[in-house]
Amino acid sequence: MFKRIAFILLALISFEGVSQDFSSLWEGYFSYFGIKDVSRGNDKIFAASENAIFTYDVFSNEINKITTIEGLSGETISTISYSEYFGLLVVGYETGLIEVVFDDGEILSVVDILEKESISPVLKKINHFNESEGLLYISTDYGISVYDLGQLQFGDTYFVGDGGSQISISQTAVFNGFMYVATSSNGLRKADVTNPNLIDFQQWTTIVSGSFIAIQKVGSKLYAVAQNKVLSEVVSDNLSPLFTYATLPEDVRSINLNLVVTLKEDVFVYDENFNQIQTASTNEEFDTDFTSATISNDNIYIGTTTSGVLKTTPENSQIYDVILPDGPTSNAAFKIQTGNSELWLTYGEYTVSFNPGPLNSRGISILRDSEWKNIPYDSLLTAKNLVDIAINPFNPSQVFISSFQFGILEMNNNEATVLYGQDNSGLESLVLPNNPNFVSIRQTASKFDRTGLMWTLTSKADRALKSYDPATNQWEGYSFSELIPNARTGEQGFADLEVGNGGMKWLASYKNGVIGYNTETEQISNVFSEEQNMPSAQVRAIALDSRNQLWIGTNKGLRVLFNTSNFINDPDPSVNEIVILEDGIPTELLSNQFITDIKVDGSDNKWVGTLDSGIFYFSADGQETIYQFTTDNSPLPSNAISDISIDSESGRVYIATDRGLVSFSSGGTKPQETLEEAYVYPNPVRPEYDILGFDDLNNINNGVKVSGLTENVNVKITDIAGNLVAEAQSRVNQRSSRQNYNFAIDGGTGIWNGKNLRGNVVASGVYLFLISDLDSFETKVLKLLIVR
Template identity: 25%
Template sequence: MRRACLPLSLARYSLFTANQRSMPRFFARFFLLGMLLAVRAWGQGAAYGDWQLHLPAWRPLGLAEAGNRLYVRAESSFYFYDKSLNTTQLLSRRDGLSDVGVAALAYDSASAQLVVVYNNGNIDLLGANGGVRNVTDLLRKESQIAKKIYQVQVYNGLAYIGTTLGVVVLDLAKREVRDTYSAVGPGGQTITSYATVVLHDTVYASTSAGILRGRISTAVNLLDYRSWTADGPTPTSSPARVYEQLVAYRGHAVTASTYRGVDYLAGVGAARRWRSVPNGYGNYARRLRVSAGQLLVAFDGSALRRFDAPTGYLADVLPAAAVGTIAADAVRETDGTYYVASYDKGLLRFAPGTTTAPEVILPNAPATALSYGLLANAVTNTVDVFSGGYSADNGVQFNLRQGFYEYKDRQWTTYTATSYPSPTGYPSLLDLSHGTRTPDGTLYMASYGNGLLEWKGVGQFRQFTYNTPGSPLRSSLPTTDPNYPSFVRVTDVAADPTSGQVWVINRHQLAGVPGLFRFRPANATWLVVPAYTGFENLDRITVDNFGNPWATRSRAQGISGVVAYDTASQKPFYFSTNEGLPSNSLNAVVRDRVGDIWVGTGAGVAVFNDPSQLVSAASQGTALANGFKLPVAQSGSGLFPTLYNETVRCIAIDGANRKWFGTPNGLWLFNATATEALLHFTTANSPLPSNSIVDLAVNDKTGEVFVATDAGLVSYQGSASVTDGAPSCAQVSPNPVRPDFAGTVGISGVANNAQVRITDIAGHLVYSTHAAGGTVTWNLADTAGRRVRSGVYLVLTSDADGKNTCVSKVAVLSN
């Protein structure tokens, strides 16, 4: 692909008419050849319209063991590990879940249900058969204080959920909240509950008012604070202890307090009292867990420990160096295998008898949910995600060194100082924000702090900054400032697809100093664009078909609009609302496949239809004949400028020149002219983890649309790709089509924007259409809208001239 998602125009063809029912001569020939020649047809791939999650599995926070499955809630994702298959699977709305952001988990073995509680209070019950039952009682519960979920424990068909609203009791069979014990502190004060445990006929709750207990009986009203009794260890020092961990172990209540150690309740009658574990002190009390007969204790910065009943002391199980700085949770198998949710190392598996060198279990996923910029490229068949960035509103750096990660052949590779600690392998640059690739596949990245990075692989890179010989890049700070080297701010880069030269924006906000440059990779030389007004404070950039750059002006400091530069005449052009922009607040600029320039603004989108005007006006010394125009689309009962009431943050162009728009309110797909809305995805009708879209990119080779949100990355299998060279008809998916399949069949690798006819094996026309770029999609319906019968169908395609023909077979199975 070219810059951040690029276009193509759909053309109309006259080879077929709607009422034709016979095949032209060339198609007849290919029909006969199709009967005699083997045609590659039995392919399998992602279904069109399907979604895939790319959420990080690093930083696990909690575990729930459910037979062969170990469920893991991580900071930005939720997944399970299948112990018998040694596989992982991310879970999301596409699997029937109702929400995102898992706060607590617990498994009820009696009903074979997993209780999933989300940060907002929504609850899902996952059954053994894969079914999901949603309970919204806690979600809908109004409160004057912010809801926060701590832990959930299951006992006798009830799930006790610790929250800032108190103890919420969920009936798993009835799937409803039975009670909420809130104002049960001393004198009826409202409590926060952290954890709950039931011993015999008594419920214990660790709360903001200490540990409270109440008797479970039909004769006792636990909604009345007088039914609860303070029953916790006596504080021995200030500040008073907060007991956030509470479990039952061998008939005893056991609790852990941050910085104050582990205590357990033992004895009967007058001897009943809380006793401290002598060596049970640590830092933050992260987790108490009873697993396979052991009481496991996890404090931050220390070994994973277990309670040794004969001695009454804690004994080390796994060393701190092995489990990481934060062992957020752990479970033990009966064979002695340990699974540890290490916040800084991932999900770890320690084989029986092993205390070092654990197996790291991670789904194939990026290292972080932070996705600031995206770049897809069909030549290298890669998608690169840049996890740095800066504030577009005020230009402030994020000061992140989280590198970038790359998706190729359905595998993610992370490039950071952690994965490649030697600076000769990977230079740990600040705030990688955007990127571009030259025709030979070389990746150029914009660092908002450390200049320009040319990347050809590990150990094969060049960095260009303020002190690189010949580099015109400069810092936004005075040369006398000691932080000067860390403020060489490159916001964006764009490669000219013809010359392979790279345009570079160096924002420094110093009036009268150049900020736009063209880099020639072959000899590492630079063209310096004169310091025209505003060129020191640009943001995003693309290159038109004439090699001229178009850039948005930064929104910082009240600067706005679009600038373009004609390289031949060295003349700048400025565009604002006076030249047709719907808003001077600019977020994105891209070139589509017919060469038009599209911009995303704070009030919809606009297009400059004929960039050749720039060349003509510059050479003739005349003003531009036209400015930007606003596409108009149907909205309700009227016609309005497209997305006129939306902030369009990013634009991507698919293989059919259709426009994908990212907004704070979801993802849109429009036709090639942006005059008709085709799709609108939000968290309500898709697996998007958030409605806030940050960036978009389309892989022209596959048609896959990558969507960066403020909560992580997902991709959507689009129906438009680009065929490079002669058509191959290489991929039919799914094939064969099973009786229960209700989706869309796709054939990729056909001639771009091809004419398509689908016939049965006898040559009777079933359906006709046009390809979207290099991909044909078919909903298995005939011209009358009926699902076709079982059989083998031929997909016959050609370009408008009847050339670049292709024949594919699709086998359809019906009940």
Template identity: 35%
Template sequence: MKYFFILISAVFFSYTGFCQENQLWKGYFSYTSIKDLATSPNRIYAGSENSIFSKNLATNEIKTTNTIDGLPSESISSIYHSNAFSKTLIGYQNGLIIVINDADDAILKVVDIINKQIPPNIKKVNHFMEYEGVLYISCDFGVVQYNLNTLQFGDTYFIGNNGEETVVSQTAVFDGKIYAATADIGIRSGDITNPNLNDFSQWSTAAAGSWVGVETFGSNLIGATSSGALAKLQGGTFITFTSLPLTIKDLRKAGDYLLATIQDRVYIYNEQLIQTRVIASSEIETMNVVFNCATMIGDRVFIGTEENGVYGTTLVPSAFQNITPNGPLRNNIFAIAATTENLWASYGDYDVDYNPYPLEYFGVSKFSPTGWLNIPYQAIKDAVGKDVASIVRITPNPADENQVYFSSFHSGLLKFQDDVPEILYDGTNTTNGPEDPPGTGTYRIDGTAFDKSGNLWVTNSIVRHALKVLRPGGGWQSYDLQGVYNNVLRLNIGRLTIDKNGTKWMPTRDDGLIGFNDNGNVFKTIKSGADVGNLQINNVRVATVDNRNQLWIGTTVGLRVLSSVDSFLSEGQLTARPVIIEEEIDGVKVAVEFLSQQFITDIAIDGANNKWIATADAGVFHFSANGEDVLHIFNSSNSPLPSNSVNDIEVNKSTGEVFFATTKGLVSYKGTAIAANDDLKNVLVYPNPVRPEFSGTVKITGLTDKATVKIADIEGSLVYEVVSEGGSIEWDTTAFGKYKVASGVYMIFISTQDGALTTVKKVMIIR
């Protein structure tokens, strides 16, 4: 095990620099879950889960900032914009603070709170309040000063009883005092000019009870209680002037107005504390909108919501406009599926034991050249007349990309045609179709797959007839798996894959990998144990066939390979082998098992037959076609990957783009491993010329499979030679890896495997 982590460390240091070439990455984030809002005179800022966006009200220009741009993958809890210092500050649940300079978008990471010697679960940043060039940062342990001019921290105030930590939700300065709202010890106050405020005894109790907010508003200091009361400080006492029906989630001054937000309403008050307007969530056409916060610029009101982004309206009742950037429904994406033109995403899930509860009622998303199309859950329910919970997988029909099937791990199999939900297949409308495990009322369908004849093969968990097929004509057939599993009530089957021989490979939780070929109705299994398959464990999560017909098997504790899928037809007991690589440790070469003890969630194959491995908590591993060389390790520390928990990987073999669906967002890496061409008519060399500041590799695309590529200088001396795997190669501009080649023009000679087709290209290197 220790060797594995040494391997990770070695590759990490090799590739950190490369991973930061963010032009190779793209982000496809959702900005719908709004945590906080901020304003400047002409721009509204919104912080979502791990990214932010802003809109210029004069030009309507929308700008996004996410992990691709350098933001960390941590969860945002607060956002603030300082007009005086032209900086945007982002606070995080773990205590991290990011400072973005408006002039050049430079990002400063501030880790002082993270490094404080206090429990890590009480470092959350709740609120920023600026006063005379100093930010007072409310945290789950107290209040911290941050100087916006020097970008240095000042004092920390632990204002709890006897100087203990206490959760501070908001601060305000009023009449020479700073007030801090807390849930446990009321509102505490101290003299803002007192240099000894870091002494808890210098703070006094301004109001007892539980308070969620405090704000200066004109000539008043306003407090909000956890029970929904709004009170103003009068004669040294907070006097309630109104009570709202629910807990106040956000209290703030915006221009000449005070806004108090509860989950279904925004209350707006003028300086006389007279209610000017109430905005109800029911006024918005979208159903079940939940408010989180609200602010104003002039007479324009902006409302941040829990799942629907930011809505804009005006103080005088008018139409609502959603100003959220285009993106998927959610960041926590469970599965994706790529076609030539489109990428689909689904958001339902199940846990490690294939338990779909609590059920997820989310729609699906489609990304196309025209942008994102989000199909909400309610539209699906209305179309098929039933609830469709926990949609976990997507299977486009390879013969018709406009026909897509969605697997629900609770409700059956859902068919879309031309982006419209058409029918939900379950036990009520099929014969031999999706079955209900007795007494559950569920139809647990996971990943499905089309065979070469257009049949759609379906796995159905916790039933005897766990393998089914939907024929092109609409009829269903089912197959009894009794005899290949130990307990039908524990027969949980994942997404299947079909090889060139028509063998269906089905990962299971407790019964290893099941293979089935309907030519003779033959079942075989690969299980843990030297004599029954050589898996490390029977909990298999994925099985993927590569371009050379090897079967790569991912389990909850590592990786195995079946050398050829043909062995299903020719051998009795199938046996998988581990992937062994050599690592030099302390000067000694040691054989280690690659990805030992890693929970593998997906395996994808690119156009060069390289492997992309997704893991539950260690990011993504990319290794060569033969499994011997680690090409990249991507994680949230060394790349824009927003989470180390990667649920799914898809490769667009036409473009080489590799998509990663994580629990915190969807990103892609622009690889060069694209599918092979039939000829050499579209060979492309880029960048060309290679300028001195470029530090990457030269890409040559448009190749046939196993094309020979030779690169020589102008005098004919060979500097590089390789045979392509798939439709592309990369050249690091060195002479066979020894040294960087000199400036000059280099000739690229390309020929197909049989030598029938040839072409010559040039590339200029400028050092």
């Protein structure tokens, strides 16, 4: 206990801070198929994927996850090592960041290497950890740094190259009083580990020249592996070759008195004297690459590139148990879409300039009832580069997925049934004048309207806008030739689509700004130029709000088109920036930001994703910044936002980044048509809930919620005697307001902090919620019991 307390006190003194636990409002959905490194200790196996970790109890088989939700950075992990003596896991990153994870879940960020200005960022990758006598020797691409695990602080750094130069260190080993160092191109070197002046490069001696990937002590023996794939014993500072592998080992480590060597297709376990005692290999069932391996209770645990961790026993080394937490196939979700209590992910992609190559075949993932279903490419009718998703609201089991090369894939009940191309649909390929046989059907955004028609966009085709009726299998196409005479050269592609009122369809284009097309009158217009107040013609995202205002995200900032109703007939259409006051100075909202996505929630508030500044949550008019989430203040694994999708029923916001998927419970739900299903929760409010008296109504874990409200309501809260306690009205009392209301309504949800009109927390008793729809005059009364 004393040691644990000392750790925390030292950490608070020595480091920038303790990582926060965001598990109350946030949830993470990371991929664990590709394992970077494994470690063992205290009857657990630790496995690191790209930027998340899971633990596996070898006796209970229990799996626990450690992600950005628990406080990890979200950066790319390069290696991990568990210290049994100190009860902590050390995580090394490609950036030089180190994080220390204690057994109780506490996480400390160690930034000394990351922020070291005298070392180039490209040399800071953590290659290996070697624990000896309470010290952790950290191998990097610049040299060796020493970290005291007992004091939780850095010691010296050794630059062991000629003349004190910075050279890449693969591994270190302490053997017979000396530290041996395997370097990437400067041979094996050693120095007296007790020498107090190891920062002097002259104290280091080269014993063997060449390039080495590993140096490991196993009992009374020392082994090294060279770049030429030869494993040797180091005897009196000379190499005694023992074995040449078919391929270069991926990982070499010492576990107790065993040497474990991992190749892409094999794992070999040797005893101290290099007698092979166990082996494991890939097979037809698990055709994957091995990355690392460890042993525990004579079982081998193998990290793989595509199958998580494989466990095998000495009795049958070719029978594997798969240890794999539930999660999506990859962290690189390109587009996401919620609907029918599901979340769909695609992994296809195209460049900023809408180049589809190289085509990928990563399949799709579906989250349903907190479980993931991953559908591989070979089950998707050869459709590659799957991008946008459209769920049929009239038949939710029917989903259409755009391929930015092969057309549109139709799925029914999670099974691929039809791939629509130019031969079986109204879709069209781009036409190359000198290659009439070339086929490339570049579908991007698709969206259903209220009548059940699906609208979809085809890049580099004359009839770029098409509709499809799933009930009749009828296709219609609409030409943009009036605005874009040459479809192949006049436009690169369309990133987003909105279905508006009166036949209006809105398109986000690469070269032509925002295009408005009326499918009833077949009229077309656009805004793209500086004269129209557009910061750029390159539009990445658009979103219509409940007031029929079009929010426009470009690669250089944000704009709003207020006059959408008369856009087609307006001879001089223009857009407006949102001007806010910062310290009393008028400032353009999101000026010069590369905006990647915009979504409107049930409260008409705006979620705006950016390329490198995280995600913003604005009030309906953009004047209030409710949240800005970045990697510094939230579990976002990256500030590069790929896509956003909002579950209108729960208010949960799903955020895809280039390093993984997370979600945030915002509470901004969609209004209902009637008050029939309105309810109050939690009910009763018990003392142990501790949810009353808070001022931050944006934290939906606090306060009393009334859900299922219609679009325009007034809600009065009274005590049982009829005395008014609190009151709120839609569009007036909003959570984002600076008025700090005790009771506020956003969309279909109201939140009350349990305070009365005088600002005091109410007493125990029964309270009435008197709900009135101001449009339909429907009313409803709900009862709430509070016990304090």
